[in-house]
Amino acid sequence: MVEMVVLCLVLVPLFLLIPILGKYIHIRQQSQQATRSAAWEATSARSYAVPSNAQVRPQLIARHFGAADSRITSTAPSTTAERLDDPLLNTFSDQPLLQRSDITLNAYRNDREPGIMGKLSGLISKLPGPFPPNERGLITARMDMRIRDLRTADGSAAAYLEPFDTIGLRMQTSSTLLTDPWNAAGAGITGNNPRSVKAQIRNMVPTSNLEQGAQMLKGVSSLPLFGVLGDLKPGHIEPDVVPMDKLERYAPRP
Incomplete structure (x- = not known):
């Protein structure tokens, strides 16, 4: 009996933490995919302008942190629920590891290409007319995830899983893409469209x-x-x- 108690003190927390570590990896992969999508949304914007965070963030949450069998739609469904639909984002005590308010999409950042390629693109942009590429055509999307500490079913700290009850884990991912894909508006055989x-x-x-x-x-x-x-x-x-x-x-x- 004593040996079993001693073993349980070690094995029970271990068995509980192994799935949690897998869920941490799952959140990391989700955030990387969402960040790539955020950068792509800015690259393929119809108006050649970077979309607002308020427009992109609900779509990212619905597509990458929702249920696996949910339909992908152009417009994210409006909801006020904090809990996400992905069941893997909950702990063994049915407490959330990640909620909607814990996901932050930072402001897009436009930068010049580093090294000699940035200098060459800067020279090309000096040509007369609307010829691309954009001198500051690299766009970076960055997301922050605030992972919640482990709690028991009643919401109190799971002290027996120390230090995961007070670890304050945060994840940050970023993705950079070239945002100016020319986006030519037609061949330009007729008329005088500057983006042709x-x-x-x-x-x-x-x-x-x-x-x-x-x-x-x-x-x-x-x-x-x-x-x-x-x-x-x-x-x-x-x-x-x-x-x-x-x-x-x-x-x-x-």
């Missing part, structure tokens, strides 16, 4: 300045031996043709 493929590539093609002068060649195309000159198109830029089903339908102009 043609407008952005034009600054990289010095001969594009000859495109207007090429109109003069049409005047001599009717002369013998000079007809072929009318077919020349110096400086002409022809963006790649994209199938219609691959293009997103833009909103009509006001």
Whole structure:
């Protein structure tokens, strides 16, 4: 009996902490996935602007800290419940390890690329016109997780699991992506859209300045031996043709 009591003093806390350590790892993986998603949301923003934290945070919580069988929707469901739907975020005493208010999405940060690549992108941004990439095109998303200390079923500190009853564990993850994926608004064959493929590539093609002068060649195309000159198109830029089903339908102009 005495030996069993001594063994239980060691084995019972050990058996209780092994699943808790697994849940800590689970929270770490969830936070890493949520941080990558936060950075991606900023990269693929429709308005070319970084979204607000109030807009992204509910989506991250619903998608990465909800039940595994929940549906992924474009708009996060509104809720005031503190407890998260993922059952792995609860302890052996049915106390929460992580709640909604414990998840913080910090403000996005835009930085320049480090080293020589940052200097080269800075030189490219000096070109006239709207040619990307963005000089400060690296965006960093950072999340903080405040892990709750272990409690018994009545909410008191689980002193027999010291120091996990007062450890005050916190996790922090970050992810960085290049935010300017060009986002060209159409080929630019017609009109003068500054975000079109043609407008952005034009600054990289010095001969594009000859495109207007090429109109003069049409005047001599009717002369013998000079007809072929009318077919020349110096400086002409022809963006790649994209199938219609691959293009997103833009909103009509006001």
